[in-house]
Amino acid sequence: MKLEKLKAFVVVADELNFRKSAEILGMAQPPLTRLIASLEKDLSTKLFERTTRQVQLTSAGIYLLKSGKEIIAQAEKAEREVRAIGKMRSGKLSVSFSRACFMASLPVIIREFQNRFPKIKLELQEERSDKILKGLKSGRYDVGFLDGTIADSELKNRAIRDEALGVLLPDHHPLAKRKFIEIKDLKNDTIILHSKKEAGGFYNAILRLFELSGIRPNIYVKKEKEICPELVASGKGLSLRISGSHPSHFPGTELVPIRNSFLPVSVFWLEENERQEFKSFLSFVTEKDILRSKESECLMEILPGLS
Structure with missing residues (x-):
């Protein structure tokens, strides 16, 4: 399916009038009619119901109109980016x-x-x-x-992903050997958090997560120079974190996924x-x-x- 045919189809589908569409496209009506007929032949599908009085879209035409606009938008975006890359020296x-x-x-x-x-x-x-x-x-x-x-x-800002949360536990903790836990399983534990100044978004999101679960855990706000995994290993408390953000095993700890718990990550500008x-x-x-x-x-x- 050629982009030229798809663009012509979208104009006709929007206007539902071949004469007016031909004017918009800057071409005569007969070639436009042949172009649409060729597209229907390519797809082995009828896209328009035509009478002497009106033009209507078939169900296939309605679907192609929506997806066709998306395809054209993506193609135009790609063209703009390619041109921008070509012009961009550094x-x-x-x-x-x-x-x-x-x-x-x-x-x-x-x-x-x-x-x-x-x-x-x-x-x-x-x-x-x-x-x-x-x-x-x-x-x-x-x-x-x-x-x-x-x-x-x-x-x-725009949210780009919801990241799965896990909890870092001392390896001797009763929950450390589970494949996953529920957020309510942490109700009796102390939760270690960075200060709002250091990580305000994370702080707010974690407290909100516990609030929605009906839990009011003990909170320990760590000092700036303290290191969370070390605090966890020493038994000071547990640390919630993005599952993919724990690159290597810290001695004396285990990272266990929390079921159905996510942290939004956004890009700001x-x-x-x-x-x-x-x-x-x-x-x-x-x-x-x-x-x-x-x-x-x-x-x-x-x-x-x-x-």
């Missing part, structure tokens, strides 16, 4: 992310974007969530990846950013196909320069 983007976003999705995004846009250099920086928000507003960062629920009227590199990255990040497959690797494993 460029760079500053990408920030929270520690909890050391997840499966982010390495996929970074790697695939670099494959598609090899001339754009990505400068990557892990930061606390409050510093990411400030950096975006000041122009230090072009985009930021943040976990949890954060509302900021000065920034645009300043609306005024008009740079082509930024637009290409944002368009790429919000493609659904890019995030379909999960990979159990950590961002740190593919970006050895970060620490």
Whole structure:
């Protein structure tokens, strides 16, 4: 099915008038009629019911109108991006992310974007969530990846994925040998959290998760220099985290998935950013196909320069 035929079909399907459609397309009516007939022959399907008085879509035509517009939009988007890549000699983007976003999705995004846009250099920086928000507003960062629920009227954002949550337990904990647990199983435990200043979105999302489950757990807010896995191993409490964000086994701990518990991950940006590199990255990040497959690797494993 040629795109030329599909575009002609969409115009006729919208107008339901061959004469008017021919005028819009800048062609005579007979060639347009032959083009639609050729498309119907290609598909072995009748797309229009035609009488001397009116033109109507068949059920197949109604379906093709919807999917055809999507196909045309994707083709036009691809054309724009290819032209932009061709014109783009070089460029760079500053990408920030929270520690909890050391997840499966982010390495996929970074790697695939670099494959598609090899001339754009990505400068990557892990930061606390409050510093990411400030950096975006000041122009230090072009985009930021943040976990949890954060509302900021000065920034645009879009959720790109819901990440599965797990709980890091001491290996001697009664729940440590389970294949998965329920959130209600944690009602009698102490939960270790980063401060709202360090990870406000994660903090809010975890408290909301317990609230919706009718649980009010004991909360221990760790000090900035304390390390969660060490606190867990020492018996100070348990730590909730994105399942893909625990790259290697920490001695004395086990990571167990929590059934039906997810943490939203979103990309944030300043609306005024008009740079082509930024637009290409944002368009790429919000493609659904890019995030379909999960990979159990950590961002740190593919970006050895970060620490």
